[in-house]
Amino acid sequence: MACQLTVVLGGMMLTPKVAIIILNWNGWKDTLECLESLYQITYPAYEVIIVDNGSEDNSIDHIRDYCAGNCEVTTDFVTYQAETKPIALAEYTRDEIESGGADPLVDIPSDRKLRIIKNEKNYGCSEGNNIGMRFALNDLNADYILLLNNDVVVDREFLGEMVAVAERDEYIGFVGPKAYFYHDKGVIQYTGGGTVDLRRGVSPCIARNERDNGNYNRNYEVDYVGGACILVKREVIDTIGLWDDTFFAYWEETDWCLRGKKEGYASMYAWRANIWHKEGATSGSGLNTYFMTRNRPYFVRKHTDPVQYTQFLLYQMGFRFWYTLFLYGIYQRDITKLRYYLMGINDSRKLKPGTPSNRQTPQPPIR
Secondary structure (H helix, E strand, O other): OOOOOOEEEOOEEEOOOEEEEEEEOOOHHHHHHHHHHHOOOOOOOEEEEEEEEOOOOOHHHHHHHHHHOOOOOOOOOOOOOHHHOOOEEEEEEHHHHHHOOOOOOOOOOHHHEEEEEEEOOOOHHHHHHHHHHHHHHHOOOOOEEEEEEOOEEEOOOHHHHHHHHHOOOOOEEEEEEEEEEOOEEEEEEEEOEEOOEOOOOEOOEOOOOOEOOOOOOOOEEEOEEOOOEEEEEHHHHHHHOOOOOOOOOOOHHHHHHHHHHHOOOEEEEEEEEEEEEOOOOOOOOOHHHHHHHHHHHHHHHHOOOHHHHHHHHHHHHHHHHHHHHHHHHHHOOOHHHHHHHHHHHHHHOOOOOOOHHHOOOOOOOOO
């Protein structure tokens, strides 16, 4: 049964507007499947925004073809609906959205329109999403932001269920779904998100790799919401700001939720909201190892005092470093991952907490 949510405001029945932001970087096939699943959801008030991070695989041309009805998308998860095409398309450069202007799609139904922001280069996951959020908040006046990975397929009811959970309490700031592995439909990737252990610098997902037998069919609070699909209230962003672009990729959603928690906003798991995620489709080989390693000390330093951070460093150098050398260098014999790991450690020393004006632009390692 569909979850239809309305809010009474001044005697009027309103449905909160959700801006759905999808970051694309050389992944148009995944993006089109994601879009086809989104345009079949039951929630009535949403705006879809694709932020293209300087793709070099003709992604924008393929998205144009899809909107025109010239690119049929049919998979095990979605059945193509020709009757919803064509989809009205508005394209903007980053400079154009920053200057503002009239919205040409304002009177078109949610499932018949799409906006693309064309970045001139790859700004990374953090700033790429920030560009989309600024546009959604300033130009579309969204009540909620949903950050959605392009390699995700969604259930028809997912968004209504997530918004319903968010609306239950003013202190619920973030909401995450039950995420399954795309290539193993009945196996859970995470339920909402995970927990955070600052002493060890780890953030394990809850219920990862467990077959869904109903044990997680209840809503509950988590330390953070997984970045593949994260719903956030506008007021939370007004209070704590956007993603920290120092991260570039990885740890930014966990940092966001912990920043929100310090201001009294909880992160919740909505078990009735279901998605399927092609884990790893958004990362290049070895890059996830590099950025996870590089960003870990910066993340922990932001959320600990000097004594706690010293404990973290002792654990990293006394155990994790040697364990990882053995894992990649001897057990797995994966020299590529080992090289990225060591580069991540070296580059982690360059990241310093500070304001956006003095943050350093990350230099991805040589492939």
